[in-house]
Amino acid sequence: MDVMKEIEQIEDHRVEANKEYDLADIIFLTIAAVLCGATGWKAINIFGEAQLDWLRQYRPFSNGIPTRHSIGRIIRGVKAESMMSCFINFSNTLRERDGKEHISFDGKVACGSKHGDNVAALQLMTAMVVDNGLIIRQKETSTKTNEIPVMQSMLKHMDIEN
Known part of the structure; x- marks a missing residue:
């Protein structure tokens, strides 16, 4: 029932040379920031910089927080179907845990x-x-x-x- 396991299954379509930031790190950052009220790439970046220690409790963020432009570019490259599948799978694990x-x-x-x-x-x-x-x-x-x-x-x- 770990949402991180589902996030890590999302396919990264970037060229290997362009993978300075881990996709799962950026997706986790984006979800956490949006849940805390962020409404744009700049706000997500600011949240990430301010909460980096907390974020690192769950993900490595080896290269820190990317710029707002990089966050936007990386997230726009993720297929919507992959994100939807991730959340549906996670929701189903919660549903199955509770029974009928x-x-x-x-x-x-x-x-x-x-x-x-x-x-x-x-x-x-x-x-x-x-x-x-x-x-x-x-x-x-x-x-x-x-x-x-x-x-x-x-x-x-x-x-x-x-």
């Missing part, structure tokens, strides 16, 4: 995500474990649609029984 639980599905449109006539609003179907509030799967839908077929599709790809 009720899973709720809900479709939502993200307010403010529509931009003009060319960019439609973001629409998501979310599966959540009700008892602990963990989101275990999300799927983007192209249009406002009947939620039942989307939910059925999501269930096929979830590792659940009974």
